Amino acid sequence: MSIDLDALYRDLHQHPELSFQETRTAGIAAGHLRDLGLEVEDSVGITGVVGILRNGDGPVVWARADMDALPVEELTGLPYASTATGIDPDGNTVPIMHACGHDMHVTAMIGAVERLVAEQSAWSGTLVVLIQPAEEYGAGAKAMLDAGLLNRLPKPDVVLGQHVTPLPAGVIGVRPGPQMAAADGITVTLHGRGGHGSRPHTTIDPVVMAAATVMRLQTIASRELDPREVGVVTVGSIHAGTKSNIIPADATLALSLRYPDDAARAQIIAAVERVVRAEAAASGAEREPEFRTEHTLPPTINDAEATARVTAALERALGEGTVIDPGMFTGSEDVSWFARDAGVPLVFWFWGGVDPEVFAQAKAAGTLSSSIPTNHSAYFAPVMHPTIEVGVTAMATAVREFLD
Amino acid sequence: MSIDLDALYRDLHQHPELSFQETRTAGIAAGHLRDLGLEVEDSVGITGVVGILRNGDGPVVWARADMDALPVEELTGLPYASTATGIDPDGNTVPIMHACGHDMHVTAMIGAVERLVAEQSAWSGTLVVLIQPAEEYGAGAKAMLDAGLLNRLPKPDVVLGQHVTPLPAGVIGVRPGPQMAAADGITVTLHGRGGHGSRPHTTIDPVVMAAATVMRLQTIASRELDPREVGVVTVGSIHAGTKSNIIPADATLALSLRYPDDAARAQIIAAVERVVRAEAAASGAEREPEFRTEHTLPPTINDAEATARVTAALERALGEGTVIDPGMFTGSEDVSWFARDAGVPLVFWFWGGVDPEVFAQAKAAGTLSSSIPTNHSAYFAPVMHPTIEVGVTAMATAVREFLD
């Protein structure tokens, strides 16, 4: 009797968990992998799960799915929408939602493993399944590797991963070379001097310092980066103060930086630090701002040869014209660490989750970017079908490309 | 046996309570007032306390002390520093501190009532003591009045109040006419469109919208208000987003506006709304920003004649040269509502809480505004002596000026 992937997906979607807190999700995934006969180890890198299917001689494929959700309040209105809350690292109670589709990743991976087990006689080699935590922190892959994966597991010949995205359901997007940007997450703390809201002249206002900093940071993308290259400086959060009539002492900014390569990283980080320090100086800050790098994600670069093999295999499996070059994405991933640390090729592809008709209408209306919710939106909601089936087929097909 | 005011002050300081949650403080104050023989009513305006001392024919004086504390983490290092926390209106756990000296106000009021009771044979009339909640919300005086004070209590001939401030201990600051600015507290919610931090072009970034708004709001004070008049636009808090790589959908600003009179209020509020709406439009916001007025505080205007009487009485009681004109303060108070609603004169004065030697040194060094912590600072700490005694004497003296 086969696994009910629809029920699995709805269940995961209704029970999203924050990064490194995915114990329920991990438990469910581990349970299915065990049921399917894999050797399973859990709590790898805090909450990660590793499943190994040894099927005779042959190459080793590491297939990775990430499983964490986001502190976003779901607004999809779906019958299986999340109403979950959790405690974020600052101790605040926050709503949680699978706003990046990792529930779909886990579902498709379980379905793919089920199929690969069923087809076991047709291929040989070793499949290592990685159910990874905390991709959203950019920390989960490193956490699993830090748990000694490369020493303990069969060394991979290739690393595979996939991500659901606002392409039409049925379509695969993949390209050789740069597929996703590199990224840093940086927290900046600005120090002013607090006081009464009616006496600004006795204070150093960190709200104004922060606002001026945000405006000046815009000029890095608009003036300092080569317009022909991908470069993004996003201030994803800004927090200061408690009441209207108290000028607080500090402000914090959380920055997300995207860039194509290491040279651009050096340039963009130097620019951020220069701007932040200068704006603190403009305010007459008595204490230097503080910078903390929360995570660094390498560029996601697909191996040319391995990608060509996967592309061809997926075209055969899903139909001609279903595999497109989606261009480079400005988003980032930590899946690369598995391949980089092992020194082996990576293939990472996107698969569509948007009703093809809805997609076609939005394209015709020129509203693709405004009407189709993107990953991390409170309205992000892949259609279940054929998204689940395509995700299963894509992952199983890609694995078999290397193990047949 | 007299009340131990030092112990009372330290106890109140160590147990600060947020606005409308001052049940412990109110209980202690009500207890002392009852012990001193006053008719006491509590839970007036949620947590307010009214004490009435009827002492024969004569005028009626309303003497008010406010009692709430602030969501500030105390950094004074005092042995009796607060480590208290509480739940703010948003449900967050926050540190609490008597950063505005209301503990001193309550202590001095209890001491003054004790002295007035002891001197009962020397004066006649009625003293109404108001221990007011939620001055920091600008809501407590209104809450007490809304409980029907003017119908139920003896109608006042004058309203008195005092506030501890960074003048030298021993010094009183009071002036006829405008003594404190009027104020509004306004919450602004800006609506953008959320999305992934790496795809800003699919979003309407509320962090940038908020930052541009904060910078533009600065121009109200710098360009639109008459430089000869008091006018302040403070953004006391700014909040948006949860993580570096999610562009949030909304941002909220809490504004404190200070202005000298009603015409200026109309001008400043119109300017704030114009700027906020325009900056939302500049961002291409799909939804109008929202404004919520949290409180409106009238200007604190001292009655000329009554203030002259109090000034002379305090000079006699505290020594020649101890009463100065401190100029108009840009801060605001809700004490005026008692006098405005009753249609009677108000006298509201400041008394110093800074060690005179420390004050003199700071003045000589030109560091008054930077080295002496002001109200609402995490370092605000009146010296206990002679601040308590001067507060007691000042209030008792002013009351007797009208009841002798």
Add this chain to the structure above:
Amino acid sequence: MSIDLDALYRDLHQHPELSFQETRTAGIAAGHLRDLGLEVEDSVGITGVVGILRNGDGPVVWARADMDALPVEELTGLPYASTATGIDPDGNTVPIMHACGHDMHVTAMIGAVERLVAEQSAWSGTLVVLIQPAEEYGAGAKAMLDAGLLNRLPKPDVVLGQHVTPLPAGVIGVRPGPQMAAADGITVTLHGRGGHGSRPHTTIDPVVMAAATVMRLQTIASRELDPREVGVVTVGSIHAGTKSNIIPADATLALSLRYPDDAARAQIIAAVERVVRAEAAASGAEREPEFRTEHTLPPTINDAEATARVTAALERALGEGTVIDPGMFTGSEDVSWFARDAGVPLVFWFWGGVDPEVFAQAKAAGTLSSSIPTNHSAYFAPVMHPTIEVGVTAMATAVREFLD
């Protein structure tokens, strides 16, 4: 036969001259003074004129009128509107207009001298008339003093001056103590690195540097200066670049600072320099910005006793209720230098130039500040009557107050 003051005023108005280029105006004034029998010296401080009327023993009064115009294109539509142009210090051809009413000052002074000559038998002492250039540069008074005035002329007992302003015609505004703010004019040059408009990443954009600087300078008034004191930071001009597709190398800002006293001057200049340097640093400027102080004007402080005498005399001459306290003005003047360098009292007053009915209507409509053109506006236009007569009477009366 008396001087036709209307014709004189219209002539001066139609022939405005820029600072230190007032040769025609000076020639006309010198001619009238000579015709009236004064000893006249011209070219004092480049284009200034000094006239001396020795009329027996007694005190010495220095009476000053300034005569320069502004690089403003007149938009009044008056029949006698200026269409003059001139060459500014940068060599540019600019329109010129008497947008600050100095033509009225000269006219009233000539009329006052005519009257004083006619009344010569009724007073005794010495009148020194100063027709001063370049008040708008804040440099003319110093230039005349640098020409040795204090050594060569009878030392004054008092210095008098007057300025036409948007009060109702017939009204005098004067107050003892601070009458006008102090001021600095500062030119700031920001250095970037130029290049092609399509390649911003190869440049350091001085336009963005200048814009960020202007926005940040707003926070000096909004956050750093005591809201209870007069403080203004105006960027009166900004210039950078020649074409849309060339990013220029430099930008220049011309700042006007207003402040009440020397302590505030130190604070405000330090803040300006801090902000400008920090914004250059935020841009990564390779060269420090440059600051040039164009002029420094002292505060205009009226001597209490001399002002009381003038106030009383003007009330007698012009009618009760015609002399009001206009409050402190945020504008600045260089007339103080004459009194400061001589160490004698100054009295400087304003006289109204607005049709009283128009003024009353604007006041009733609450549009005083928006509908009545102020000094330096392209629409500034005192009504000729009774402004000329009141100016003549005011100056003659004040002079005689000290010489009768």
Add this chain to the structure above:
Amino acid sequence: MSIDLDALYRDLHQHPELSFQETRTAGIAAGHLRDLGLEVEDSVGITGVVGILRNGDGPVVWARADMDALPVEELTGLPYASTATGIDPDGNTVPIMHACGHDMHVTAMIGAVERLVAEQSAWSGTLVVLIQPAEEYGAGAKAMLDAGLLNRLPKPDVVLGQHVTPLPAGVIGVRPGPQMAAADGITVTLHGRGGHGSRPHTTIDPVVMAAATVMRLQTIASRELDPREVGVVTVGSIHAGTKSNIIPADATLALSLRYPDDAARAQIIAAVERVVRAEAAASGAEREPEFRTEHTLPPTINDAEATARVTAALERALGEGTVIDPGMFTGSEDVSWFARDAGVPLVFWFWGGVDPEVFAQAKAAGTLSSSIPTNHSAYFAPVMHPTIEVGVTAMATAVREFLD
């Protein structure tokens, strides 16, 4: 006896002329073309020159060189540096410099024609030489076409052009498809209300309005445009005011917009207008801002097949590896109009002008973008050799590719 191209180049460099004022340059070019035997027409499109070399049957090639210079003060320190000045369209006297290398374009074109004339027996067809004015205004090509070129001249089969750029001398950069961005030049006039610098509250400060607008315009590139596409919003000039103490009434900005295609043009122009209007509204402007499109340049898109032919021919002529894909340039050109209006293929390539050793050192030091002056810089200075020879060879070779 051959033309002395070195002398020609130095002469043109020392005598730069502003757009549509290139009479001396045009005269020199026309003279050489006539001397070489071409039919020459001058004053085509104000100052343009057309030369026709009919050499038997065959295709028609239009070869274009632009000839105008820029209002930039030359800082190269070269012995043949320009000290020329001219009158710009606003009537201002400005320095002029060949900061974009059009002197090199004319020199190379004359040299190429000389060679083609010498090799006349080896090819057949018609060469039309276009010496175009006012490329910097984006107006010269249109002006020549508006003079009826397409009706009067032999219709082209292909249009060729070349531009000197900071690649190493000896290197050609060319790619099929998008080679340069499209562009608009837009002048924006912001309307405030003027007044005295000390009375900002009576004015609507256009300097602050302009500064806020510049800062907000940065967010178009940083937040609104797809980070994967070329998009630039440059404010190349900003002008407001004349003196520190006069707040002016207006400010003007000159914007240069760069974008890859028509859809992006619509988006970027809508964003600019939205931001500008909103910032005017934020200031409370009483009059709408004004927009004037100074020029619109189409994208420069190289025909794939024709470019492949030129690429191969240049590799053969200049050596293997000398022709590289330089990527898309963010700059813009009006050469496309000739091909677009004629409906024929365009090939437009870059040739290097930097000493190869200097280039190599800068590349090694990572200072390519900061140490090598780019087009429009006051330091832009191609080395004469081998830049002239390579330019001659490239143009002659490309022409013969189509006429052999």
